[in-house]
Structures are given as structure tokens and as C-alpha cells.
Amino acid sequence: MLQRKVIAYMMLFTLVLSFMPWIGREAAAQGAQTASQIDAMLVIDVSNSMDTSDKDKIGNEAMKMFIDMLSSTGDKVGIVAYTDKIEREKALLEIRSDTDKEDLKHFIDQLNRGAYTDIAVGVKEAVKVLEQGADPAHEPMIVLLADGNNYLNKNGSRTQAESDQELSAAVAAAKQKGIPIYTIGLNADGQLNQDALANLSKQTNGKSFVTSSADDLPQILSEIFASHQKLKIVPVQSMTGNGSYQDVTVNVPNANVMEANISIMSSKPVDLKLYDPSGKEVAIPDDNVRLSRSKSYSLLKLLQPAQGDWKLQVKGAKKDKIDINLVFNYDLKLALDPIPSKTYKQGDKIKINAYLTSNGQKLQNDALYRNMNAVLHVKDLDTGNSVDLSLVNEGDRFTGEFEVKDKHEYELKVRAEEKSFYRETEPVKVSAKPAAGAGASAQPGASEGEVKKPFPMWIVYSATGGIVLALAAAFLIAAWKKANRGFVGQMVIEVRDENTGEKSHPQYKKLNAFKGKCSLHQLLQLAPEFKETEKMVFIPDKNDRILLKNGSNGTIEKSGRAIDASKGLELKSGDRITVPLTQVDKTIWIEYIV
Incomplete structure (x- = not known):
């Protein structure tokens, strides 16, 4: 039996080698074209000073509107509410349904x-959550809503210098991790510290x-989305309500x-x-609608809308000002x-x-190109100078050329846009600098008259034998590893x-840190009040998953329903x-992330 398995592994190995170049190219292409998703931390100042800086709680409205504008599924959102400490916090939650969005808005x-x-307290916590829980395939971001002013407890031990130092470290970590910080300064009382907030955004390539x-809010949030989703806001129209339905045309430009x-x-x-x-x-x-x-807005989301002119009828109260804006989300790459x-x-x-x-x-839809323009953005990496060169719209592509002017290094990037969105290619670096040892000829291939020798078959035989031995060893090692499998990932726990x-x-x-298995009670540091969780056991499984086996009389719920986990409940990354608990009035919230 072992011999048959080894032979099967060898055949599979040969097939994989044969297809490896194609697989690599295909995976790279698919990975590059996956629609981008967001991992966002919403951070809000909830100190008493906001009673005047944000007396109408615009910050809350902004966060709720941001959540509503996210894609229907896939994005992750967390919330940090801070004063001089973390008052409330919501770990990164993957949006899987409208219910998830409603839960966040209720929070x-x-x-x-x-x-x-x-x-510093709020920004530091947001960066930490993204560092520990963000999906590497998602675009991380922080949206900070504040008036930019610190007010520390004079009787406390914390100094302004310590706060500044902690904030500087958090911003540096965000910059190093590629996490832009977008700031929305709330200025109802005119006491906004705009420079402080603008500096946070500038340091991390965000916007203020x-x-x-x-x-x-629509303009601000659309600008924030534009940086991550590469969209543009499309003003539809403004109107004054008259108590009757008024027509608005919403043009969906393409499929x-x-x-x-x-x-x-x-x-x-409004109706x-x-x-x-x-x-x-x-x-x-x-x-699909x-x-x-909320108290200040209505947001209508059309999923996969048909191309063409949609008619929206809006009935507002008499003399009420109504502003309507449109933001598209595209499944497009450049x-x-x-x-x-x-x-x-x-x-x-x-x-x-x-x-x-x-x-x-x-x-294949060439019509999308009709209203688009494109430029080649060239940055001279030696001088720092940049120039945009117009490209020709050929109807189904953009073409042009760049002439190398100097013996410098350059970064090339194409940007194409129309009124509702833009897209950019990944930057490519080229060099016109003389290479070290320039002038030395490249290693020549076989000359035309050179006699080709037959390929030495002993290499094939030796390699085949080596592969068989390597696969046999790999099979035995895999069997041993399976019996001693460890965990991957982490658990996010809230009580x-x-x-x-x-x-x-x-x-x-x-x-x-665990091998073979661990109990929920262990993850809760064996606290006596959680003793009833000691028979809820996690076991590592293949494909970066874990099994939860419940040997207790307690209940485990998933998506609001009680689950029988006595024989094992499989958890994959993102499952919650x-x-x-029955012995104390507490509920444990758990998310498994890899």
C-alpha cells in the first residue's frame, strides 16, 4: 500500500512540474484582478468636548453612512470609541449580510x-487591531473622526509629551504597514485643531x-472611497421638496x-x-435593491444594476433641501x-x-472606453520630477510610447479615468543606468556549428530515484506531522x-503555543467563572481549519442558531x-482568524 501511494505521489509530482509555469502565470493573473476589499477601523472621539464640537453627532452619522456604502459582502469593519482610554470597541467584523451592518450601526x-x-489612545488601538486581524489581501484603512484636541486628566500621570510620543509611534507603524489615516475634523464650535488632523493624514498618505x-458627508465619504476603490462622486442633482414626487435620472453607464x-x-x-x-x-x-x-440621509444601493437610465422619484417635505449623489463600484482593473x-x-x-x-x-465591452482618457505617469527616480504623457485611446486599449531621455531610473504607471471612476496600473521600474561591468558580452549560446551531444540519461535516472526517495520521505513526514499537528492563526475573544x-x-x-488541542477555558486563562467552558475543546484540522468539540452541557451558537458541536464543528478563518454561559450572566464572542 505504501509503495502504491509513493508511486501515485510521484506521478502527481510530475504532473505538477509539467503545469507549474502555467499555474503560476494563471494564479498571478487571477490574484491581480480580484476586486479589492477594505479592512476599515472607524475611530471616534467620544469625550465630553464633542458635545460642542459635534453637537448633532455628525460623527455617528458619518460612520453609519460609511458602513452603508461598503460592499454588500466581504469588507471588514471595526470601531474604536475613545476618550483618554478605550471606552467601547468592536473587533473587525466581516460584512456578510445587511444584519451585520445593522449590528454595527446599533453599536x-x-x-x-x-x-x-x-x-493617541484611539489611533494606537486601531493600528494594533489592523496589524493583528486584517486580511493581507484587503486594503487597510483608518477613518478618524475628532476635533483634533487633547484634554488630559490633570490629576493623572499621563503627560502631553507621552501622548505625542505614543501617537508618533502609532503613525509610524501605520505608515510602515501601508495603513492610510483619513481624518474628518468635526468643527461645530469652531475649535477644530485642523493642523493636527491634517498632519496625521499627510504622514500616512491619507486625506483630511x-x-x-x-x-x-456624501462628498467626504466619496473622496475617502475614491482612494481605496478608485471611484469618483457623480453629482446627480439638488432640489427643494414640494410635497410631491420629483423625477431624478440615474444613468448606469455600463454593464x-x-x-x-x-x-x-x-x-x-423622503419617500x-x-x-x-x-x-x-x-x-x-x-x-437587488x-x-x-438614518436621521440625515437615505442610501439606496443597486446591486448589479442594468445599464441605462434609471428613474428615481423622490418625494420630500415642502421647502426641504435635498441633495442627491451617486457613487459606483466597479469590477474593473487596468x-x-x-x-x-x-x-x-x-x-x-x-x-x-x-x-x-x-x-x-x-x-469585451468596448463602449466603456468612449469617454475615457489615459496618461502615462513617468517619475524620474533620480531627480524626483514627474511628467504625464497622453496616451491614445484606440477604442479597446490605450497606447503610446516613452522615450528614455537620461541615464536614470524611472517609474512608469498608467492612469485611465472617466467621470465616475479611475484606475491605475501597478508601477513598473525601468533603468537606463549603465550596469556594473557594462560592455562585457552576454554569455553566448551554442555556436551554429557546435555538435549537440545527447542528453545524459543517467541524470534522469538519478533524479527519478531521488524524487521517489524524497516523496517517500515526504509521505512519512506528512503522516508524522498529521499526528502532531499544531494550530495556526488566533482567536479574537470578547466577553x-x-x-x-x-x-x-x-x-x-x-x-x-498549543499542540494537539486546547480548551476554551485555557484561552480564557482558566478563570474560575468560566469553568463551564473547560469541555469545549479546539482541535487543529487540515487546510488551516479547526474543529470545536463540545463535551459540555452548554450551548454554542453560530449565526444566531444553536449548533450541535458534540461531534465537531468545523471553523474556518472569519467564522464567528x-x-x-449558564453559571454567570455573560456571553463569550469568538472569531477565528488566520
Whole structure:
């Protein structure tokens, strides 16, 4: 039996070697074209000073609108509410349904005020959560809502210098990890410290905004999304309510729109009707139409909307100002044909060919190119100077060329845009600097008259024997590893007090310290009040998953339903469960992340 398995492994190994170049290219192409997702931490100052800086709680409205504008599934959001300490915190939650969004908005509505303010506390915690729990394939970001002013407890031990030092370290960590910090300065009382917030954004390649009115939120949030989703805000129109339905045309320009977010800002509730391009009325809400409301906005999200002119009818209160804006989310990337070489000489011309892709395939819808312009952005890495060279729109691609002017290193990037979105290629570096040892001829190949010798077959036989031995050893090692498998990833644990509704700070429990199995009681540091969890056992499984076996009388819930885990419940990265305790009025919230 062992011999048969070894032979089978050898055959599989040979096939993998044969297809490896193709697999590598295909995986790279698919990975490059996956629609980007966001891991966002929303950080808000909830000190008493915000009673005047943000008396209308615009910060809360901004966070809720941000959550509503996220994709229907896939993005992750966490929340940090701080004063001079962390008042409330929500670990990164993957959006899987509208219910998840509603839970987050409900959490925001429950935030209370505190006495003092220390921005460093909030920023540091947000960076830490992203470092420990963000998905490497997602785009991390922090949105900070504050007035930019610190107010430390004079009777405490914390000094302003210590706060500044901690903030500087957190910002440096964010910059090093590629986490931009977007700041929204809340300025209802005119006491905003705009420079402090702008500096945070500048250091981390984020953007800084100021507002004292909820009317500014669509523009601000669209600008923030533009940096991550490469979108543009499309103003639809403004109107004054008259008590009757008024028509608004929403043009979906092409079939590649994944989501159309229509924000309707008004001080009073509005009634809406929607008609698709064929003139058929569409129910609100519906399977492909989501409606979210707050006290200052309504957000209508169209999923995979048909191309063409949609008609939105808006009925507002008399004399109520209504602003309507549109943000599209596209499943589009901009690809650049590989540059033939990385090394050139002065005077060489480099051909540029860029094109749009959807789901990893070259876009077949040429109509999308009609209103697009593209430039080649060239940065001289020696001088720091940049120039944009116009490219030709060929109807299904963008073409042009770059002439190497100097013996310098350059970075090349194509940017294509139209009124509702833009896309950029990954930057490519080329060099016209003389290589070390230039002038030495490249190693020649076989000369034309050279007699080719037969390939030495003994190498094949030796390699085959080596492969068989290596595979046999690998099989035995794999069997041994399976019997001694360790954990990967970590558990994010929060404990909620059911009497007060308060949750503990998220605790990140790394699992690699355990071998074979560990109990939930161990992860809870064997605290006596959680003794009933000692028979809830985690066991490492293949494919970076774990099994939870419940040998106790307690209940384990997943997605709000009780689960029978007596024979094992498989958990993969991102899965969440809750354990309501019976001996104390507490519930344990657990998320497994790899």
C-alpha cells in the first residue's frame, strides 16, 4: 500500500512540474484582478468636548453612512470609541449580510461620552487591531473622526509629551504597514485643531476633511472611497421638496457596475420610487435593491444594476433641501502589457499598451472606453520630477510610447479615468543606468556549428530515484506531522456582560503555543467563572481549519442558531461563534482568524 501511494505521489509530482509555469502565470493573473476589499477601523472621539464640537453627532452619522456604502459582502469593519482610554470597541467584523451592518450601526448608537481626550489612545488601538486581524489581501484603512484636541486628566500621570510620543509611534507603524489615516475634523464650535488632523493624514498618505454639517458627508465619504476603490462622486442633482414626487435620472453607464450607491441627504424623511431602464417599477427594498436610512440621509444601493437610465422619484417635505449623489463600484482593473525589458539605454523608446479587465479577462465591452482618457505617469527616480504623457485611446486599449531621455531610473504607471471612476496600473521600474561591468558580452549560446551531444540519461535516472526517495520521505513526514499537528492563526475573544451590555476589549489569543488541542477555558486563562467552558475543546484540522468539540452541557451558537458541536464543528478563518454561559450572566464572542 505504501509503495502504491509513493508511486501515485510521484506521478502527481510530475504532473505538477509539467503545469507549474502555467499555474503560476494563471494564479498571478487571477490574484491581480480580484476586486479589492477594505479592512476599515472607524475611530471616534467620544469625550465630553464633542458635545460642542459635534453637537448633532455628525460623527455617528458619518460612520453609519460609511458602513452603508461598503460592499454588500466581504469588507471588514471595526470601531474604536475613545476618550483618554478605550471606552467601547468592536473587533473587525466581516460584512456578510445587511444584519451585520445593522449590528454595527446599533453599536454606534449606543456610544456614550467620557471626560477626557487622548487621540493617541484611539489611533494606537486601531493600528494594533489592523496589524493583528486584517486580511493581507484587503486594503487597510483608518477613518478618524475628532476635533483634533487633547484634554488630559490633570490629576493623572499621563503627560502631553507621552501622548505625542505614543501617537508618533502609532503613525509610524501605520505608515510602515501601508495603513492610510483619513481624518474628518468635526468643527461645530469652531475649535477644530485642523493642523493636527491634517498632519496625521499627510504622514500616512491619507486625506483630511473638515465639516460642521451632515450635508458634507456624501462628498467626504466619496473622496475617502475614491482612494481605496478608485471611484469618483457623480453629482446627480439638488432640489427643494414640494410635497410631491420629483423625477431624478440615474444613468448606469455600463454593464460593469457592481453597485450603484445613491445617497439622498435631507433633514426630513423622503419617500422613494424606482423604475429600471425598461420603465418597470422596482420594489424598494428588493433582492437587488437595498435601502438604509438614518436621521440625515437615505442610501439606496443597486446591486448589479442594468445599464441605462434609471428613474428615481423622490418625494420630500415642502421647502426641504435635498441633495442627491451617486457613487459606483466597479469590477474593473487596468492592466499593462509587460515591459519587454527592465534595462534600457538613453534614446530607447518603450511601447505602452494598457487595457481594462474584468474578473481577470480583457474587457469585451468596448463602449466603456468612449469617454475615457489615459496618461502615462513617468517619475524620474533620480531627480524626483514627474511628467504625464497622453496616451491614445484606440477604442479597446490605450497606447503610446516613452522615450528614455537620461541615464536614470524611472517609474512608469498608467492612469485611465472617466467621470465616475479611475484606475491605475501597478508601477513598473525601468533603468537606463549603465550596469556594473557594462560592455562585457552576454554569455553566448551554442555556436551554429557546435555538435549537440545527447542528453545524459543517467541524470534522469538519478533524479527519478531521488524524487521517489524524497516523496517517500515526504509521505512519512506528512503522516508524522498529521499526528502532531499544531494550530495556526488566533482567536479574537470578547466577553459581554448581559446585565450591563458592556463588552470587554478584544483579546487576541495566538494558538501556535498549543499542540494537539486546547480548551476554551485555557484561552480564557482558566478563570474560575468560566469553568463551564473547560469541555469545549479546539482541535487543529487540515487546510488551516479547526474543529470545536463540545463535551459540555452548554450551548454554542453560530449565526444566531444553536449548533450541535458534540461531534465537531468545523471553523474556518472569519467564522464567528457565541457561547452564552449558564453559571454567570455573560456571553463569550469568538472569531477565528488566520
